[in-house]
Structure formats: structure tokens, C-alpha cells
Amino acid sequence: MTKFKLVSADVIKCLSCGRCTGYCPASRVSDYNIRHILNRVLDGDTSVLTDSLIWLCFICGTCIVKCPQEGLWPPKIIQNLREYALNKGHGAWAVAHLIPAVDNFFKYGAVLKGIFPVSPKAIEEINKLGELTGMKAILEKRKKLVEESKE
Ligand code: SF4
Numbered sequence: 662m663t664k665f666k667l668v669s670a671d672v673i674k675c676l677s678c679g680r681c682t683g684y685c686p687a688s689r690v691s692d693y694n695i696r697h698i699l700n701r702v703l704d705g706d707t708s709v710l711t712d713s714l715i716w717l718c719f720i721c722g723t724c725i726v727k728c729p730q731e732g733l734w735p736p737k738i739i740q741n742l743r744e745y746a747l748n749k750g751h752g753a754w755a756v757a758h759l760i761p762a763v764d765n766f767f768k769y770g771a772v773l774k775g776i777f778p779v780s781p782k783a784i785e786e787i788n789k790l791g792e793l794t795g796m797k798a799i800l801e802k803r804k805k806l807v808e809e810s811k812e
């Protein structure tokens with residue numbers, strides 16, 4: 662648990678009841694099992710960070726509604742695990758395909774170039790917001806990670 666304290670302290674509330682997995686759409690189409698992943702986090706199993714399974718959650722939120730434990734949000738824990746994994750240099754393959762879309766968003770104001778007209782002023786504001794929120798810095802970090810993973 663200590664190794665994962667940044668993931669979410671709420672994970673300790675998990676009863677391992679399995680309701681989340683029972684209703685999880687990702688579990689129906691893959692080997693993804695949120696209950697198992699939470700158990701691994703609780704066990705301090707760091708191999709979960711390099712496991713491709715953490716990228717299979719749809720972040721749909723169904724498990725939040727079904728979980729009997731107030732404030733335990735499995736997709737938030739998954740998002741944090743992904744962030745944690747990326748910051749440790751894992752999972753470049755999972756974000757590589759998103760980079761051109763985010764790049765386009767800052768260049769053209771839309772994820773696809775020319776999909777609709779965006780004024781230069783609006784693009785300037787998008788970029789300012791990207792800087793203020795740290796999104797542009799994250800984009801550059803992810804680009805670097807993807808580049809390094811190709812070397
Ligand atoms: S439903 Fe909630 S308490 Fe039960 S296993 Fe899933 S996350 Fe844990």
C-alpha cells in the first residue's frame with residue numbers, strides 16, 4: 662500500500678465484493694478485472710504498472726454507481742495508476758495514438774485539421790489555457806516518452 666499511496670487512499674475501502682466486476686462492460690469483452698487490479702494495488706504489487714490491463718477500463722463510471730463503498734471511485738484509481746505508470750516511463754504505446762489529436766487541437770483548435778473553422782484568436786486562447794492548466798507541458802512529456810520508447 663505504501664508504494665501506491667499516491668494512487669488513492671480510497672482504495673483501502675475496497676471490500677473485494679466484486680460488484681464492480683459483475684457490472685463492468687470492459688470485463689465482458691476482455692480479461693480486465695477491476696476487483697483483481699484493486700487487490701493488486703492493496704498488495705503493493707508494482708507489476709500492475711506495466712500490465713496492459715490497466716489500459717482496458719472504459720472510464721464509464723458504472724462501477725462507481727454499483728460499489729457499496731461511498732467515495733470509492735475505481736476509474737479514478739485506474740486514471741491515477743495510468744498517470745503513475747506514464748510518469749515511471751511505462752504505457753507509451755497506450756497514449757501514442759492520442760498525441761497527434763492533442764497536437765492538432767493546439768495547432769488548429771480541433772482534433773482533426775480543418776474539420777471546422779476556428780479563428781486564430783480562439784486558437785490563441787486554447788493555447789493560453791493549455792499553458793495555464795499544464796496540458797501543454799503534459800503533452801510535451803508524453804511526446805518525449807513516446808519518442809524514447811521507440812529508441
Ligand atoms: S464494488 Fe467496490 S467494494 Fe466491491 S470490489 Fe468493487 S470497488 Fe471493491
Ligand code: SF4
Binds near residue numbers: 721
Ligand atoms: S469505469 Fe472501468 S472499471 Fe468501472 S465499470 Fe467502467 S470499464 Fe469497468
